[in-house]
Amino acid sequence: MVEWDKKATKAFEALKEALCSNPVLVVPDFEKEFIVQTDASEVGLGAVLSQELKAITLLYQQRHCVLLGYLIFLSSLLFLCEVPLDPPNQYGSILNMSSPVTLSPWNHNCSSEPPFLVILVTSEPYSFIVRKAIRSTWAKNRVVAGKPVLIIFLLGSFPGSSIQQVALAAEDRVYGDVLQRDFVDSYYNLTLKTLMGLQWVAQACPGASYVFKTDSDVFVNIQRLLPLLLRRATHTHLYTGRVSLEGEPVRNPNSKYYVSKTEFPFDYYPPFCSGTGYVLSMDLVWDILTVSPTVREIKLEDVFIGMCLNTLGVQPSYLSSVQVFYNYMVPFHPCPYSLLVTSHGLRPAQLHWAQKAVERVSRDRCFQEQLADLNVMGEI
Structure with missing residues (x-):
């Protein structure tokens, strides 16, 4: 604290x-x-x-x-100067992934040392402070549990601000972990942004075992996630996260999550994992990229990924016997944060607190406390 x-x-x-x-x-x-x-x-x-x-x-x-x-x-200076540029593509279609790559990650060694896990973080062009906080907290260790980890930030473009693009180019020269394409950075292009990231991993790091997609306001406990992945017998056919079963489309036009009957005519979504954090094994990444052009387009990226996998007959699975993926902000306490994988809705200062808490607490002691709590509640 x-x-x-x-x-x-x-x-x-x-x-x-x-x-x-x-x-x-x-x-x-x-x-x-x-x-x-x-x-x-x-x-x-x-x-x-x-x-x-x-x-x-x-x-x-x-x-x-x-x-x-x-x-x-x-x-x-990002919001002080607005110099007109040629406007980026407004809203992209997943059928057209040909928009030019503006910035491409260079700080990786995928050919000689493929990462075990590639983490794709959706971000906005102007959110340098948030990316800096992530780099200095949960994403600072590039080897976890003896396995290489690679973090890539996914960005679109911001219309009308050349000074911002200059800043991004400078940021990329320092860190080399930004992937940007020429389409408007918008919530409604999140599906396109995510597919852009999956496509890059498939091309640049095909030897990776897993891909983890998350958002920039999520705390990710990599030290908890890696052991859960490593204990699996195989590193294929995994789609896991915060599972949503029979999620209903929001039909209120005033909602950010509004989906019309034309966009999705059914009463329930197929099972999917919350976009705040889900894991895909590399074989499923290839499958998604193959089937995605044939799947009905929808702006909700997490639902779209679930639809792609549902078409392939793949359902979400659970990585742990207890919940570790949270699509809301878990109340701050060292033990819960040492045992979870994701907590959603954190600001940069809160990311620093969560990381320090995880580093200082004894996970073994927390496991014992959790078992004692479950025993009291009669769940074990």
């Missing part, structure tokens, strides 16, 4: 005074929420006060003239 002490209060007051003393770029609405984003490294310091994705004011102090300092500076 992060403790807010006198030193933290003093630092926050200094930050607040500095931000309030800067020129205002946009007149704020004091009835709406303000967001302060900060970033720091050995080469630079930055802070942005924003509201509804528009910068109100910013601070930047470069300590050393190197690429990462430039990257911090560019990331601070």
Whole structure:
């Protein structure tokens, strides 16, 4: 747990005074929420006060003239400059995966050392701070349980902002883990984004054993996931996650998850795993890419993956006798977080807390506490 002490209060007051003393770029609405984003490294310091994705004011102090300092500076400017570009493809079809690749991951060695697990994280072009938090928390270890792990961020394009694309290119030069194609980065293109990631794995890392797809606001406990995968007798024919059986389409047009009768005419979806985190063995990745052009298109990516596998006669399975995939935010406590695989809805600061909690707690002790709780409830 992060403790807010006198030193933290003093630092926050200094930050607040500095931000309030800067020129205002946009007149704020004091009835709406303000967001302060900060970033720091050995080469630079930055802070942005924003509201509804528009910068109100910013601070930047470069300590050393190197690429990462430039990257911090560019990331601070994402919503200040909007220079017209040729607009990216608006909404892509899964039947047309030919949109140009803008950025491609380079920081991997799939040919000589295929990863056991490739993690695909859907992200947005402007979410550098979130990606930085992921890289420094649950995705920081590239070898887990003796097995190589590769993390790739999946992005579309953001219309009308060339400074943002320059920032992304700089970010990719530093980290080499961004895959971006020229289509609008939108919730409604999530199916296309996910298929883009699966296609890249199949082409660049065909020797991988598993692919894990997740979202950028999810805490992933790789130290828990890897042993569960390694204990399987074979590394094929696996589709697992938070299983949904007989999920009903949302017919309310005002809902983010609205699906019309034209898009999906049936009363229930086939069984599928929540898009907050699901595992596919590599053989099923190939099968999905083969069958996907023949499956009815739907914007709900997790449902679409379930539809593809249902066409092949593949149903979701359970990786553990107890639930380990959560599509909501699990209340913060070290033991539950050491035993789960996913918890959904976390902000960057919460990702740091969860990772520290997992690293410090004894998983064996937590297992014993969990068994004792189940025994009391009569479940064992």
